[in-house]
Amino acid sequence: MHPLIRINDPDLKNDVLSGESTRTAESTKRRQRWLESSEYTYPILIINSDVEVARLPVATRTITRSRFAAVTHLLAASVAALCLLAPATTTLTAARATLPILVYHQIRTAGAEPPDGDTAISLARFTEEMQWLHDAGYTPLSMAEVVGFMQGTLTPAGKPVAIHVDDGWKSGLATVPILDRFGFKASFWIIAGTGISWPHVDWPEVDALAANPRIDIFSHTMTHPWKPGETLVDWVSNRTAGRSADDAARELADSKRILEARLHRPVPYLAWPSGFYNDQLIAIAQRAGYTALLTIDDGVNGAGGDLLRIHRTMVHGGCSLAVFKQILNDGLFRTCAPPLSGSPASSDAR
Numbered sequence: 001m002h003p004l005i006r007i008n009d010p011d012l013k014n015d016v017l018s019g020e021s022t023r024t025a026e027s028t029k030r031r032q033r034w035l036e037s038s039e040y041t042y043p044i045l046i047i048n049s050d051v052e053v054a055r056l057p058v059a060t061r062t063i064t065r066s067r068f069a070a071v072t073h074l075l076a077a078s079v080a081a082l083c084l085l086a087p088a089t090t091t092l093t094a095a096r097a098t099l100p101i102l103v104y105h106q107i108r109t110a111g112a113e114p115p116d117g118d119t120a121i122s123l124a125r126f127t128e129e130m131q132w133l134h135d136a137g138y139t140p141l142s143m144a145e146v147v148g149f150m151q152g153t154l155t156p157a158g159k160p161v162a163i164h165v166d167d168g169w170k171s172g173l174a175t176v177p178i179l180d181r182f183g184f185k186a187s188f189w190i191i192a193g194t195g196i197s198w199p200h201v202d203w204p205e206v207d208a209l210a211a212n213p214r215i216d217i218f219s220h221t222m223t224h225p226w227k228p229g230e231t232l233v234d235w236v237s238n239r240t241a242g243r244s245a246d247d248a249a250r251e252l253a254d255s256k257r258i259l260e261a262r263l264h265r266p267v268p269y270l271a272w273p274s275g276f277y278n279d280q281l282i283a284i285a286q287r288a289g290y291t292a293l294l295t296i297d298d299g300v301n302g303a304g305g306d307l308l309r310i311h312r313t314m315v316h317g318g319c320s321l322a323v324f325k326q327i328l329n330d331g332l333f334r335t336c337a338p339p340l341s342g343s344p345a346s347s348d349a350r
């Protein structure tokens, strides 16, 4: 499967189509902002209204932000290739599974939080999305149900979806009253070391989440290594000074042990920080006792899917409800440009 990424940005589209020759300073700045504010494990690949580019093959996903400039040349080549292979693009969505897992991070309520983006969404928009899921007959699944669905032992009553809240940001707690309003289940992924205390949740708040019968709590490691050159993949590859595979193993084992001791319940699932993982890390996670692993590789999940590489889709806070509906259909990540500073907030095109 070769998911597509959608970017509503005319300048960026022009850049891609022209091989960057028309790139403006502003579009460069915006592109950098996207990269810096996001947690991509793969290069951003494109699109806008009438141009679609397949994501690079899985093998290239470890390309990092610092290498983005090189990637843009591949992008231009991909556009050209797809123009020649138009029928191939129509097959990309043919073999579609049916369980999208939506990932949220920070919730913007008072304007002090980060602007809408890959990891921030306004409470109003989050509420609107949950209302739509409710009205459209979606049934959010717990992680045990996600696993059952993928193992083929669970047939959900309604349209399946799962709602995940990553990192344990304190602002993420604003989702709870909304989830409760609709009786929605959700899974929170807690950073059990550095993710406890401001601006993250504290332990009593974790306890309160755990006391909610519809909320799951699972591991998001101890310290959430994510910076380029300092990810868990870098650790196990000996590319980070002072960090090794043993340290990665401790990140996974300690967070599991601490959460289990605090919550008095099993913590069999792990979400990779910023989506960085490789086969070696999967083996380490299995040795630590995890039975399902969550990525931010977008796409939907289906019966028979790989529990060690569960797809999840980040929900960009700048996208409209129309784009959200598309995400529910195909599980593909879209990023929607935030309004430029000084421009009107209303932008129906988004």
Ligand SMILES: [Zn+2]
Pocket (backbone or CB within 6 Å): 166, 167, 220, 224, 272, 273, 274
């Ligand atoms: Zn995270």
